[in-house]
Amino acid sequence: MIANLDRARDLMESCEVDALVATTPDNVLYLTGYEGWFERRNSEDMLDPLSRAIQFPSYAVLTKSDRPALIVVASFGATAAGLGAIDVQHFGRPVGSPDTKSAPSAIEVLVQVLKQRGLVDCRIGIELRAPASDRAADLGARLPLARLDDCSVLLRYIRAVKTADEIRLMRECAEASQQAAVTALALARPGRDMLDISTAYRVEVARYDAELDHFAWGVSDGGIAMQVSSALKETDLCYVDFGCRRRGYFSDAGLTLAMREPRADALAAIDNLVRSLDAGSAALQAGRPASACQVEMTRALHTGSASEHCSASGHGLGVQVRDLPFVAPRTTERLRDQCVDLPADLPLEAGMVINLEASVFVAGEYSANVERSYVVRQHGAELLVSAPPAVLMPGAQGRTP
Template sequence: MLYNRDRATKYMQEAGISAIIATAPKSITYFSGYSWPLESSMRQYMFTPEASSELMFPGFVLIPVEGEPTLILGSRFAMNSDDVWIQDVRLFGDNFPFDLSMTPTGLDGMIGKVMRGNSYKTPVDALVAVMRERGLADGRRIGVEIEGMGDGGRLALANELPGATLLDCTKLIRLVRMVKTDAEINRMRKAIEIAERAAIAAIEQAQPNGTLEAIEREYRVRLGEHCADFAAVQLAAGGVGLTTQPTYAPSGGEVVFTDWCAIYRNYWADIGMSFMFEAPPELVRKKDAALKACVAAGGRTLQPGVKASEVFRAMCEALSEGGIEGNEPQGHGIGLDVREYPIIVPDREGRIVDDCVDVSADFPLEANMVINLEIGHFLPGIGAIQNEQSFIVRPGGGELLIPYSRRSPVLAG
């Protein structure tokens, strides 16, 4: 399974809640393993023009402090749940109109379950029924992820559970997700390996004055060979700003900043490097070395107990030692989203708050967080240098998620 059950239980106990209701598609994937690529794109108005922009096919995962979780899923998508690790799957809503004239008898498994139908009209009906079965409907504090639930769903749930105290736990779930399980790290490592190889291949076939479209095409093909999905490629046009325009064509003498994203089995890869078609000038080499030192310094600082602001400070100090001032590095968690907690920034005395948690935004790092560290340096008219790598927080300092082996013509490794 992907989710860290012990961590989720710890947060629920500290918040004094008896269960979490996950509602956002990525949280449902995290807690159950279920995913459907179009789930977050389909909205009610796309099927009923006068309707709202709420999710067309909502679902839930109920995660109680005690007992097993329940996945609540629309009947039309039940056949997409064969590989989930949750045993209790409840179906709601109507299915497709079936032609039963050739249907064999004795269908079993999920096919049989779907054919027998279900007794829940809406996802809220199914959720309320499960909560009543589990004794969670009255006198309990329940965390609800507000992010994936529209106004109609929240109102219906509140009306059906007047005896429960419903609390927003959206940020609590983000805090649970920021420390990765071994299963997550394995998927992320694979995602990075695929993206890195695909990006290198795309760079190696690039031509001076060739277009971004040609680079992107090669990247897409290489990703597809390994069942990874394209997310983005962006360059720094002329060293001034980022572009995804397919017609942009870096010149032969430009330092080309590249940022590459991909998704493998729901998990993101986010990498960055720069390249040139000719030998880089000495000043560019020096600045590139400073960027490498910046990311390496941040990586060494990624230890349990170290605060995010301390990592930021270490990266800034390394930049300064390399002769670069006024250029802020970046860092962020990564996983089911391209940017997750923790965020590597200065301590601004902000807080992460919902109805269930209230913690400093500059919290100490924990082992098994996966964090991207990156720094870009912009040289108008010349190009831009980029370096971005992914680390796992370890007691002895950050461990690179993969052994990066960037070759010529890649400049920043």
């Protein structure tokens, strides 16, 4: 378990929340380390056709002092057996059990865990996204003295700042993804199907104990396509965006594939994208709003070539591929749940991992992408992994403008 529990408990204290109950697979994973394959892929009606088509439950409970608790279906309890310093509780009956007695439900076990921790008349933050809202009503009926408040935004905000162990895992994931992409793109030749290269990336990330999240191409009409079957041409200059998931954490990166030396105007546009990322990363300083990065990226784009076709943005990375904070234009909007009220334009904090991307699409001619991830430190930012070439030319040394 590598969650930022110190940050979680500090925020619980400041929000006057006595316990957090996670109900979605991402946040259960974050708080306990439990990778709920079964819960991600199955709904209740897939096991019982008379049940509702809602996600199969698992819960994580975090208090200010006790070790995290995991409530998981008994048949998959073995998956949680090696998680270490958490309290694992099962609901339901294990597969093959001869016991004919009625087995406790997930809500019944959750109530038992909360009561054991003395949380019967306190404030409990719980994710209230459907279907959890229905289950929360059941929980409220069983704990009538407790106050149940939505903590969906609070949990995302907790996740925004990474521990050193999280950054290590994310670095390993990014390194695996980058090496897999370079290996796969080395196969590019005129006439080669783009789908072959996407498949090669999928195979390569598996060698690093990772799984494909995305491998996207810029196509000639100006759009972006996944799993596209189209032969590469000798004149192609293509946007490529790729990422994988490893041990619960995502990577996201991008570069430009050139089938031959790009023409001068395209190279100038790519140089412009690199300058945009350089300007944006220089603005990734603790205490500054996330929008300051977007302002600097956009300013750099507007001083260079093909600026009318360029865009720049960014987002946090973690157990979700697009997490807080978002690098976007300034806004006065708020991120709210019943526990926190935050500016949507979040101030940057040391330990955040931010993905920055600048791209250009000139329909019918070319597309290009430069995308890298950074760790925010107290006085600046550093690359999560060494930057790949901005332009990769198979059979030639990649060009880094």
